[in-house]
Each structure stands twice: as C-alpha cells, then as structure tokens.
Amino acid sequence: MSVHAWIQAAPGVWKFAAGSPPEAAPLSVIGRRPLLEALEEMGNAAFPLEESRIRIHAGPKRSTAVFPLAEDERIYGFGLQFMKVNQRGRTRYLRVNSDPKQDTGETHAPVPFYVSSRGYGVLVNSSRIVTVCCGSVVRMDSGMEDRARDRNSDRGWKATPVSDTVEWVVPGEGIEIYVFSGPAVMDVVRRYNLFSGGGVLPPRWGLGFWHRVPKSFSAEETLAEALEFRKHEVPCDVIGLEPGWHSKSYPVTYEWNRRLFPDPAQFAARMEEAGFKVNLWEHPYVSPDAEIYRELKPLSGSHTVWHGLAPDYTLPEAREIYMTQHLKEHVSIGISGYKLDECDGSELTRNSWMFPAHAEFPSGLDGEQMRQIYGLLFQKMADDMYRLRNRRTYGLVRASNANASSLPSVLYSDLYDHRQFVRALCNASFSGLLWTPEVRKAKDAEEWVRRIQVVCFSPLAMINAWADGTKPWSFPEVEPIVRKYIRLRMRLMPYFYTAFARYKFEGVPPVRAMQLESNLRKKDSGGDELNSTELAYGRAVDLELDDQFMVGDSLLVAPLFAGESLREVYLPDGVWYGLETGERYEGGGRIRVEADLDIIPVFVRDGAILPLMPALAHAPRAGEQVPLELVHFGTAPGAYRLYDDDGETFAYENGEYEWRTAEVRIAGEGALEGTIQDSRDGFHATYGPITWKIGVTALPAEGRK
C-alpha cells in the first residue's frame, strides 16, 4: 500500500478505504459532521505512524489491516470494556452482547477504536463484528522465531508471546479505516470525539439526580414517590417509568396503559409543575397489539423477538412511523427522553432472545449488522425527535458503537460488580461513550452508600430501582450521607455542565480514565524516574489504574468499595487536597488514604476553582438565575473557564452561549485575588450573584440547617 493512499479526512485525521464501502456503518448512521473548526484549532498534526509499516488487504471474504506495535506500547479503548484497561495481548471480538461474562471483547458497546499509549488512534467504520488481535498473535513474517523457548526448561516461556502487530479483521468485501493523531493520548481522544461531531451537551436537568419507579406504578403512585424526594430534601430532576406504562410490554406498544395512566398529558404536566422530567422505558420490539404494528410489519426483520417486530430503522419510512408515534404520544406532552432496553441482545447462552445474525432486513442488512448498529439507530431517532422540538434530551441506552460521542445517551446495565462498573467508567472515556454505574438494590447500607457515592460522580446519577423499590432513604442509618452526595451532585452542577461543554466543543471527556492525563504521560516518557521507585508510573501502569478517574480537570475520584476503608490512590504531579478532608498531598506517586463510610475520597488540585451552586431541588430552568460561589483551593494561582447557555435548547449551536474566565492571581502583598469576566451584553446568564471563596483546602459545607 502506497503512502498517498491515506487521505486527510480532517485536520489530524486520515482515512483509508478499500474494496466496496461499508453499508450503514456508524458514521453514516449517525451522519454527524466533524467539528472542523475545533479540529483545526488543535493543529494539523502529521500522520502518526510509519505508513509503510501498515499493511491493508481487502479480500473477498474479509479485509485485514496490520499495524505495527512497539514492545512497550499499551492499547486502550474498544468501548465499554469491563475486565481490563490495557487491552494489549488480547484478541477483541467486538460483538454487541448484553451478557459478556468472559473477557472476549464483547459488550453492550464494542467500539472498533483504540488509542495507543504512543499517541495515535485507529478506528474501523463498520456495522459488522470486527475482530482485533491486539498483540495477541505473531506473524511468521515478523521473523521472531529466535524467541521460541522451551516451556519445560525456560521460566520465561509465556502462553501469549509478545507480538509486534495489531491486526484488524473486518468481515465482508471492504474496509474503511481512520487514523487519529496525538501526540498525547488525550489529543487522540479529543480528535476522535470532535470528528464524531463533538461530545453531547445534555440539558442541565440531565445532570441532576434521576430515579426510576417500580415497573407497575400508576400516575398517582409515581407522583407521590417523586414528592417524597422533596420531603426528604433530596434533589431529583428526572423520574423514570418502567415497562408497566406500556399497554403491553415485552414486546411493547409504546402506548400508555390507560388503567395506570388515565391522562398521560395531565400526568406529565403535573410532574413538570413539581419540577420533574419524565423518562420512559422502552425496547425495540413492537407488540402485535401496537397500533403501529401493521404499518411496521413489512418494514421489519425476518425474525421476531418475544413475538414482536424488529423494525428496520435504517429505512426512513420506518423511522417516520416510530418518530411520529413517539412525538405525538410522548414528546408532545412533555416526556423528556427514553431508556432504551434490550437493543443489545443475547443469543448464545441461557434465556437467549435476540434476532439471529442471519436474520434478513428489508434494507438488505442482516441481523449481524442490525444488531451492531441497533442502539445507534435508536439514539439517533431520539436525538432527531427532540431536535425537531428544539429541546435537548438525555436518556439511557443499552447498546452503542463507534462515533456516538454526540448522541444524548448514557449506557447502563446491571450485570456487573462495583469494580467492573468503575473500570467501565474509565474505559468508556477512550471511545466517546458515557456510562452510569448501576445503583439498585444493595445488600447492606455500606454497599448502598459506596454505590451512591460513585454514581454521583458519573455522567448520569441515577437509582434504577424498578425491580426492588429502593430509594435514597431506604437505609435510614445512612440517609444523611446519601443526601449529602446527591446534594453535592447538585451543587457541582455548574462544574459538571462546564465539563460537558468542553466535551461538546473540545472533545474532552467529562469523566475519564487516568491514562488520559498528560502529567502522567510526562513521567512515562521520562528517563530515570521511570520504575525508579514503587511510586513511579511504571507501577501505576502495571496496576492499570482502573479504580480511580477524573471528573473534569480538577477532581480526582478514588472510590472505596464495600468492605474497604483504606486504599491506594495515584495522584498526578502537583499538590492535591482531600475535597472534604482538606488534607494536603504531594502528587506524582501513590498515596494511601483512609475514609469512613461518610466520605468518598475525592481530590482537588491546588489552584483549582470549583463553581458551586446551591443544592436546589432540581436544575434551574431556562431563564432562571441561581447564585454561584467560586471556590478556589489551596495556595497556587489558577484559572477556570465557566460555560453557560440556556441549558435546554439547541440555541448554543447557533452561538447562544458564553465562556467566562475566572482567575485567581497573586495581587499586591502576595495575597490571592479572584476575578471573573463579565457576562456579555444581552446574554441571559444563569449564574448570579457570583461570590468568591479563596484559598480553602476543603469544600465549604452547605449553608443549610
């Protein structure tokens, strides 16, 4: 393959295509334009690899792409992975699967994209199951036969020998492949997100607290449970309804159960009045009892799921039917979004239920392809519907794929242990995905608190208690702790909202893996320091740093898991403070931290400025104004850019937003002084009045009570 075969697709992004182009792949399904301006601002980096060492072959049955892999290289990404951070040494079989019990690469959102620790990324745009041998196989032409060892006599023998290639395998006749430049790992991820249209900017209320009611709750029961949050002074923005709101479910009708919800519009209005958005559970399979069944039947796949249709939503006419029904029955009365269940599928193990890979769809796609992109199709329809109404949505989905950064959905599932949930939170950030660690039933108050603490620092803070009815006050002995963190989530809303704005405009993931931090990377490329002590990065990498993560630029979250009160935390270079304890730490290595149940260890950088608002019952509505406190930590000067817009519409896409720089500088006499840019004329700022707190070491307690 010659050098000029790589075409620049955007600044710092290169494309190679061979054979027949992929049908209905993620990029075309989502159809989002790259944020070219932002990519240009990042600069036009050079092609990050030696082109002659990339070998691409488009065959009749499958295409392959062989990339070089250095001995010290680590590989991150591939979507929502639960078992490891560094994927090197494994073959990743990127099939959408709701029940990935083994570490095969299968998951709800298997993204054919990886980021190398050497500062480049590779994406394959395909609706098929892509396999990636991530340094897990050795080619004969690698000429490594001198590395053969005798297992009987040589202790250095390894089951999986070190390999010098990453090999992509794409079924079908063509391959479309993209390379993203660095030089930093974060640069690669930012380019990926910007190329995907930038990250999603949720409505402000989406960053409040969410709660789901049991599956057969009526309108009255739902409203009553919602109001309990107000009584308990626990903020709540969104109430989710579960299957029982459908007249029939599994398969679903998308029509209201009139026994439980005699007047859906009135229900939605009463909820809105009380400050709650309503989110609706659904899944893709259309009941024979649904009004749209007959119309959708000829537009559906050859196989049913629970005797419901699996519609072919690559067809505009099928999308039209779904969207018309949803707009009329839900969106128009104020429903805020959806939780899309079971679009991932399980087929090889017990209780299988998905349409098979060989199912045929009217568009010509087969079941393999439809399953890989089904989650994307629904996310896109939700986004399209709400854009029609100039209202942002934010919801949940159980399957996703590549280039989904801009789609307004957070992945969820309940199958994992708490450490896996946290590891997935880290891994999701490499591939433009958001993930909420599930909180439902807990075996005791300790586990309950530990799960709540983590979810309050995630992209979507929700209790998903449709099956067991757990509420924030279900364990009365720890209710104050739970309340504190849900209120902290609300106080941090300006901080979260700004972090998501950076996701949108700059491609920086709001919640992210430590491996994306540049002051880690620096050490890695250094000389003597590497591996020189237990606290150096060498060990940090070995341990994979899969149990701590960054929220925005200033907060580092290091959860404790049930049963623990002590853990190690890796702190990047610089000085850090315990967010609640005020304890001072020197970064650049590992520290040990102890915390009782009422504290989740969170660390804030010296010089950080956190924008805090009061712990309101729910997010401010467009046009409302809330007081803001800018809290500066420690002794170093610092700066922070605060984002603001109406929080609900797409006006920000037409420039209706602003960034205001807040700065803490050394004034005369060496004292620190904080200033913030004025809001621009005519812009309706959400925050006001703005006050400062300078040089604190711990988060100020709430003023209440």
Add this chain to the structure above:
Amino acid sequence: MSVHAWIQAAPGVWKFAAGSPPEAAPLSVIGRRPLLEALEEMGNAAFPLEESRIRIHAGPKRSTAVFPLAEDERIYGFGLQFMKVNQRGRTRYLRVNSDPKQDTGETHAPVPFYVSSRGYGVLVNSSRIVTVCCGSVVRMDSGMEDRARDRNSDRGWKATPVSDTVEWVVPGEGIEIYVFSGPAVMDVVRRYNLFSGGGVLPPRWGLGFWHRVPKSFSAEETLAEALEFRKHEVPCDVIGLEPGWHSKSYPVTYEWNRRLFPDPAQFAARMEEAGFKVNLWEHPYVSPDAEIYRELKPLSGSHTVWHGLAPDYTLPEAREIYMTQHLKEHVSIGISGYKLDECDGSELTRNSWMFPAHAEFPSGLDGEQMRQIYGLLFQKMADDMYRLRNRRTYGLVRASNANASSLPSVLYSDLYDHRQFVRALCNASFSGLLWTPEVRKAKDAEEWVRRIQVVCFSPLAMINAWADGTKPWSFPEVEPIVRKYIRLRMRLMPYFYTAFARYKFEGVPPVRAMQLESNLRKKDSGGDELNSTELAYGRAVDLELDDQFMVGDSLLVAPLFAGESLREVYLPDGVWYGLETGERYEGGGRIRVEADLDIIPVFVRDGAILPLMPALAHAPRAGEQVPLELVHFGTAPGAYRLYDDDGETFAYENGEYEWRTAEVRIAGEGALEGTIQDSRDGFHATYGPITWKIGVTALPAEGRK
C-alpha cells in the same frame, strides 16, 4: 426447493448440496467410505421429514437451512457438549475452542450434527464455524404472533419463546447437508457412524489401563514407574510420555531428548518386553529447532504459535514430512500412538495462543477452517501411519469434528468438573466421538475413587498425572478400591472389545447416553403412562438423564460424585441387578440407590451374559489365549454375541474375525443352560477355555487372594 433435490447418499442417508462445494470439509479430510453393506442391512428407510418444510438458501455470504421443529421435539448432539443434553432452545455456535466456559456450543469437538427425538438426524459437512439456532429464534413467517404475552401481567412469559424451526447457518457460498433416517434415535446415530465408515475398533491393549508419567521423566524413571504397576498388581497397558521427551517443546521438535532418552529404541523395546505400550505427547506447532522446520516452513500458515510453525496438513507434501519423521523416529521403534494436545486453540480470553481465524495457509484455507479441522487432520495422519504398518493405534486428541467415528482417538481435557465429564460422556455418543473423563490430581481420597470408578467404564481408562504425579496407590487408604476397578476394567476387556466391534460393524456407540435406549423411547411415545407418576419417563426426560450412561447393551453405570452416597437412577424397562450388590430392581422408572465409596452403582440386565477374563497385568497379545468365563445374570434366558480377532492388526478388515453367539436357554426341568458356538476352523480364538456361570445376581469376585 423441490423434493427431488435430496439425493440418496446411502441407504437411509440423503444429501443436498447448493452453491460451491465446501473446501476441505470433514468428509473429504477423513475420506472414509460409508459401510454400505451395514447400512443396507439396516434397510432403506424413507426420507424422515416433510421435504416441503425444509428451506435451504445458498447465499453469497452465508447459506441457511431451516428445518421444522415440533413442540415436543428434543435435540441431541453437536459433539462434545458439557452443559446440557437436550440442546433445544439454545443457539449453538460450533467453533473449536479449548476453553468453553459458557454454554455457547463451543467445545473441543463441535460437531455440526444433531439427532432429533423424533428419529432423524441432520449433518452439515463444513470446515467453517456453523451456527445452529435450535429452536432459539422465531421467524416472522411462523405466524406465531398470537403467542405474544405481556411480561408484566402474564406469568407464562418466557425469555426464549418456543420456536418451530431449527436454523442452520453456514458461512461461505455453499452448503452440503445430510439427513439421516431413524426411526429410533439409535438408528440415526448408527447410520451416522456407519456413513462415517463405522466406529473405531481399538487394539485390545487400548482398552487396558493407561498411565502418564510426569513431564520430565527419563527412560529409567519411566520404566521404574511402569514396573510399580506390576508390584501393586494394578493392570497397565500403556504408559504415556509428556512434553519432556521432546528435545524442545512448546513448540515441539518431535525429536527425542537424548539426555532423558539416550536410546529411544532400546527404551521402547524394554517397555514392550515388560508388557507396556508407549504413547507420546505432542502438539501441532513445530519448533525452529526441529529438523523438519525448514522443510515445513513454506508449507505453513501465516501465523506462528509460540513461535512454532502451524503446518498446513491439508497439503500431501506436509503430511509426508510429518509422517516420514514420525514413522522413522517413533513408529518404527514400537511407539504405539500419540496424545495430540492443543490442536483446539484458545484465542479470545486470557493466555490466548492460537493462530487467528484470518491466518492464511498455503492451500488457500484460512485459520478458521484450519482450526475447525486441525484435530481431524492429525487423527487421520496417525491412522494412516499405523495402517501402513498394519498395526492399530489408539490415542488421545483434544479437537475433533464431524464424521470422526472411525478415527482411533479419544478426546480429553482437564477443565471440567466431574458432572460435566460425565455429561460429555453421554453427549459424545450422539456424534461419533469418544471421550475420557480426566483423572489426575484429586483433592481427597473420595474424589480420587469416584473419578477412577467412572474412567474405568469409559472409552479410555487413564490417569493423566503428568503435572502432579498421582498414581493408583497415591491414596493408600483406598488403594484396594482403585485396584479392584482397574482390575474389573481388565476382566471386562472381552465385553468392552465386543462393544467396540459393534461400534465398528454396526455403528452402535460402546459407551452411550440413555436417550439412545429404545425401551426408554417406547414409554415416551406411549399414552397414559407418560407423566402419570413421578417415576415415568416424562420426568426422566425433563431431568435430561445426563448423569448415567450405558456401556454396551447390558451395563448401566450411574456414578456417584464426591460428597454423595445416595442418588436416583433411571432404569429402563425390565429387571436389573446391582452388578456388585446383587440387589434386584424393577426397571421402567426411577430408583434410589445408596453406595459406600467402594462401590460405583452399576446395573446389569436380567438375562445378560458378561464375558469375563482374568485381570491380567496387560492385554493378551495377538496369538495369546486367555480363559473366558461367561457369566449369566438372573433368571431370564439371554443371548450374547462375542467378538474376536487378533486384537492388533487390520486383518479384521479382510474378514479375519468372528462373532460367536452365546445363549442361555431354558433346558428341560426349567433349568437354564448356556451354550456358545464353536470357533470356526482355522481361526485363532483368543478365548479358551470357556466356562459358564449361570443365574448369578452379582458379579463373581476375582479368584485371587
């Protein structure tokens, strides 16, 4: 598809082919002719299905075949399955895999063949990964939408709805499919085995006891350990050497380690003299240090395994190199056969090591195909080599596929719990496979005994203690029990040998699932009795009968697992006796049986005749004669056909064998009298003198001590 598209391939066997014919599929790899005479003897049954209800489609990417499935139909087979007997309701992904942790259909020997409880079988001849949706998906054109239920309100809702089809999916452009007639389940399996060339008839010594020595044993250590068996009066026929006999292993050289084995020919001769056959461990991957490496390199795949070659043994020139080397270095000095490890492969999980599916081989096959048939290719080479010398071999292999009935190998692996081992013993019998439940280290004496008891009733009775050095006398407190069962295995050699002869000539599996017994089937199709009581077959089928099995026609083995002393056993119609206890049972239902550690519950039919020989140190050699006792059980008359041949060569394929009918009839006065046909003139009979024991209820104890 029109009716006449099915062509009769043999009596009771039909073939359908569409698209381009499969490359290097199991039938052509093995190249064995069907045993037409035996198939003709079974009669020319009609096509067992309504042909118009079978829909076959050969597409460009994949071919599909849709078969009807009745509501009460059960599906057995698909090779070495560990999790269930009835495969209905599951999608089976028939990939060769060494580490099948989930119930996906993947296994060491995934055979694209199933037998229906309705008395027909379906086989796909393919070297690709075939997927079978066994009543696990529902087609839109099934018109079953009236079965949709509401999960919220209907307790009858099921995650996997009942389906009316079995759907085969074969990757690639063509499909070759066979249908086998019944009417009984056993008839289907017999036709499958006879179509595959008949079952394997091992050398007599293959049915003796086997032991493997630790991996770095020298010639002297091996001989010394072998002679321990004689001292302990534990019969032993075969000693297996593990990786250390190679000059290098992982990858292997196939050359002797001259430090441990300075004179391999002398070692083999001394072993032979002491009455031991030697079996050699090997795997497919050729070390750069092997003499044949350079010759094989251009005939090998694009990817290495442990830096060793993966040769393309579909090429005659590659087979020639392998066979020439093996014949010269091993076979010619008396080595009896091989244990072929790691021809199955692991690639998606930890410690992966297989060449990938996209590997390219000089013949044009890819890695997916090569992996599916790799085990078959080696089994075939072993068979070919020993046929050249007119010596039968019997060995072990870790991967197999369809139509392997005639190949002289038994599957093995160590990854399973004891119940899974036993379940696989049952399942293997549906698909022409043999399996040995692994015995190595045990956590205590009880487990040790329970495992030894089962393996002594399996197709290959072996301790595989290469890693831990366990021996039959390792738990001295139970040595007498272990000795008793290994000696019983030897006493039953004429019975086992005859059972294998029926496998060879009639296709009847020697060790088999209860579902193959006709007197079970009778009840199933019956009227009132079905489900009429807890003990009826209705329940038996539900419980799957996956923990008891038949050995030959007369013995029913119902193992106890460690921790148990009591179990339920399903006994088919008729009267049965506890083989060692003499207790009498009425069959046709479930009984409870209790047994101490010194007994494995085995049941013998009323009227059965068991041929017993003395518990010799090892199997008789060709030309030797051993006394035989014909033991008749109970009060019913009975008949038995005893098989005999030289036990070592292929002379039996030219008619050098005989069947002698032994009969127990009611003589005058109502007494029972036993007679056996004379051996034919000029035939060298193995058994003599022959004595009778009539009307016993329990196995006579050994005469010794």
